[in-house]
Amino acid sequence: MALWALWVLEGARTGVTKSDVWVDGTPVTTWTDGSDGPAVVIAHGFAGSRQMMQAYALTLARAGYTVHSFDFEGHGRHRDPMSGDVTSLDGTTRLLMKQTGQVIAYARQGKEPVALLGHSMATDILVRTAAEVEDVGPIVLLSAFSLAITPEFPKDLLLIVGAWEPGLTDFALKAAGMVQPDAGFGDLAQDEGIRRRAMLAPYAEHVAILHSRDGQRAALDWLNESHARTSTTAVPPTGWALLALLAAITALAAPLARIWPTNPEPPEAIQARDFTLIALLPAVVAPLVAVPIKTGFLPVLVADYLAMHLLVFGIIQLALLRRKNRLTGKVRPVAAILLVVWALGAFGYALDRYGANFWPTGDRVWIIAALSVGTLPFMLADSLVCAAAPVWQRIAARLAFLASLAIAVVLDFERLFFLAMIAPVILLFWLTIGTMGRAFSKQAGPLSAGLALGLVLAWALGVSFPLFKA
Secondary structure (H helix, E strand, C coil): CHHHHHHHHHHCCCCCEEEEEEECCEEEEEEECCCCCCEEEEECCCCCCHHHHHHHHHHHHHCCCEEEEECCCCCCCCCCCEECCCCCCCCHHHHHHHHHHHHHHHHHCCCCCEEEEEECHHHHHHHHHHCCCCCEEEEEEECCCCCCCCCCCCCEEEEEEECCCHHHHHHHHHHHHCCCCCCCCCCEEEECCEEEEEEEECCCCCCHHHHCHHHHHHHHHHHHHHHCCCCCCCCCCHHHHHHHHHHHHHHHHHHHHCCCCCCCCCCCCCCHHHHHHHHHHHHHHHHHHHCCCCCCCCCECCHHHHHHHHHHHHHHHHHHHHHCCCCCCCCCHHHHHHHHHHHHHHHHHHHHHHCCCCCCCHHHHHHHHHHHHHHHHHHHHHHHHHCCCCHHHHHHHHHHHHHHHHHHHHHCHHHHHHHHHHHHHHHHHHHCHHHHHHHHHHHHCHHHHHHHHHHHHHHHHHHHCCEEEC
8 A cells, every 4th residue: 555655646746856946035846847838836725835735736747837836934844934913914914925926926937927826825815916916827726715806806717616615615606606697616607808617626625625636637727728738647646645655654653563562561441430530620621721821932823822731631631640540651762762753754754745744944843842841741641541441432532632622712712713723633643643652552551652642743733833923
């Protein structure tokens, strides 16, 4: 499975060269097959990165386009945080528009007009930038929402939306209907030099659309029509290949863990009554304690609050475990180091190369260190609680934590709304890195696994969320 996945993912790069440059402080990656074709600028969504847009970039590059993808401020490997008022069009939006305009100017280089392709948050930025920048050509928007779209602008627009994005499917039809009221999905809406189409990507939601093969084919066809080109290329199943590769790396942690002798002190299962207390008490108390504390010491959206929440949650669970004589076992440093190296070196490298940024800039290193103050006690407790627990208890323990975050959001919605976006990251962590940790816990004990998982979770959170300077 891993070999097939690597064959697909590396095959997608065949015949394409990659170069990285800095444009006015913005990291830009250029993909080209050497034919010097029309320029395309690709922008990612909130909490995204250049790597997340790689499937579309490579498909267009193999078809002869010169593709430039970049990291917004505060995202990926951009060194500067986002700033400005996020509620004002003249705040953060204006700053991101300026950055986008700089990349378009770089991409132009005699290749006029420049096509634009963006996902989610970037769709509004691209439409507003295109209205103010000269020589912008066709625009392709994935999972779009922008109040800047009018019946007259953009004139050349394709909207691709996932079939499992109900609110955004309505918007895509509305945007096409501005030109031709009865336009449905797949219909070409035309009127006095304006052409639009809303296209539905089957079996796709807000993330899966980034690897939609139907979406990539539609984007290429739209650009070809606009540029009077007939270039074609195969569209490999990179989404399935990436999932297969990450699953294989996760599964290979089990035989790797067997290098360590079997844990001589296997923990006993926690009785249901004790488990209920250990799972629910911190879930209720952590938000009540952490929410009133005014945070703001980390330049990452809600990360400082999350660190506080994790710290309180973990300390309460550890205290309860100690009271129940469950805080036992030994830390085996070699096993913990081996798990960290595999999680960051193998899993992290694969994710960063093929899926999403996973390597921190220098400014994020101290953020990871600060987050570890909360993630270490949380994962140590989580490993002890789940070490000998049946499946239902492990699921219940994780649901209790997510419910605890939900309580925090309800208590301070305006400040902590972005906690809702952390849930997918934590779920992915539990499904992958958490599975690796369970294999190591069986062999080297839960404390060794918990220590490693705490460090990796701090890393994952530290690289995932945008830097923001008020």
